[in-house]
Amino acid sequence: MRIDRQFGESFPRSAHPYKRLAVIGAGAYGTALAHVIAQDGTQVSLWARDEEVAGHINRSSRNAHYLPDIILAPSITATHQLKDALRDADAVMIVVPSHAIRSVARAMRPYILAGIPITVCAKGIEADTGCLMSQIVEDELPGHTVGALSGPTFATELAAGHPSAATLAFSFDQPDRLDPENSAAARMAMTLATPAFRTYLSDDLVGVEIGGAVKNVIAIACGMMRGAGFAENTRAALITRGLDEMKALAEALGGRRETVTGLSGIGDLTLTCSSTTSRNMSLGVQLGSGLERDACFDGKRTIVEGEANAKSVTDLAHKLSVPMPICETVCGILHDGLPIAETFARFWAEPIESEPRAMSLTFAHPAPLSTTPAFKEIPT
Known part of the structure; x- marks a missing residue:
């Protein structure tokens, strides 16, 4: 255990990962993230727009189109129904192309549980509005804590277990600072952590998202x-x-x-x-x-x-x-x-x-x- 030299505080802290995650988007990156999260047995519901893709993942434990060489973790269940993907989820990751973020977030509105945190993995700036991806989700899904995951992570390498790292950004308000172990940032970081994948926390959503765009x-x-x-x-x-x-x-x-x-x-x-x-x-x-x-x-x-x-x-x-x-x-x-x-x-x-x-x-x-x-x- 190391000691923080500035504050004399013992580290590391402990934080509890989320138990049931919905990953919205079954492209290469969404599938890779679902696989990373599910490796320790965490229940992951993976939403695919295409019913055939979802069915193939469930039958073969592979995403033949995007990650054909990866055998996916057994605790992943794929579905093409948003309501099924979001049912009972403790947290959500949205991993769809940037141009689809608004329509997908809007479609999630009737099914997502109140207040659960959302991590956006799309990178871009919305045409016409100039909104960042997290701002779009906040517009469409008010009342949720919204963060962003971004970093040098090719999907195939991430899924294959190559050592990788990324930045996870959430706004860190006063309650989070007083009780960081229960913040969405800390709990999501724990959920994503594997022996080969680590995240670094940030409270600068703007800086993280601009880099990605x-x-x-x-x-x-x-x-x-x-x-x-x-x-x-x-x-x-x-x-x-x-x-x-x-x-x-x-x-x-x-x-x-x-x-x-x-x-x-x-x-x-x-x-x-x-x-x-x-x-x-x-x-x-x-x-x-x-x-x-x-x-x-x-x-x-x-x-x-x-x-x-x-x-x-x-x-x-x-x-x-x-x-x-x-x-x-x-x-x-x-x-x-x-x-x-x-x-x-x-x-x-x-x-x-x-x-x-x-x-x-x-x-x-x-x-x-x-x-x-x-x-x-x-x-x-």
Whole structure:
């Protein structure tokens, strides 16, 4: 047992995990989380939109479409009925794509028990409203404590038991601080804990959710540059400056810049920008290599969160007067049809700025766009 040096308090505390969990969404990540939670025998009800998917999980203990190589824990029961999934649940995790969060939360309203905590695992910003995912759930399901889980966790690796970590954020009000063992944050962290998966707690919902939304857009930018033939210097520059865009937007919304340097920010950003396992990175690579959007992913309809979020993030940044040039570049390419080469060349030729904000210096870039040969090689 260690001692907290600041307060002289004995650690660790004890907190009781939830006994019955509803996981709403049986895609790869929802299924992986259900599997993690159920490994110690916790009863998990997994909601699948498709009745056939739910039936196959119950018959074979596998999600053949999303996690075919994982034999799921036996205490998982799948259903395509929301009322059955939510019945008797102590806590709920919503793991559906960001564009479906509002409709799914609204559909849950008649069935969810009063006051039980909800953890949102979708990453994004709602178009038109600029709402974070937790704000949407609070709108649709008032009276519930709402948190968010975010971090560098590819579903296949999480389900396979690779050591992984994420940030779990809930608002921590006075009652929670007086009795942290019974807070939703602590109890959900205990519910998720396994020998290979650990969570770190945060009370900065805004910072955690902004990291999750923006990193997908930066990953598309990194993918575009990789697909165009550029290498590690370019990726490192985009990751680093993308992190600064995350910090600026989080701070403008009342979040903390330090949160973005954690797992839900730089951790998730680094993972998503480093592997085509990420659909965001993969889309960027395909577009950067010259494919039209309709031809990407072998022509199969594939939801890529960063594609929609490029516009919603940029629109929100404009409303708040927060400059986010990388996100604006990706948005212009995806939604305004701007050419990749010219648009990224323009970004690289933007005025020279100081990196510490306190210096507040800006100088015109000396190199005209016509003398930037590297970008002329990008397919059009």
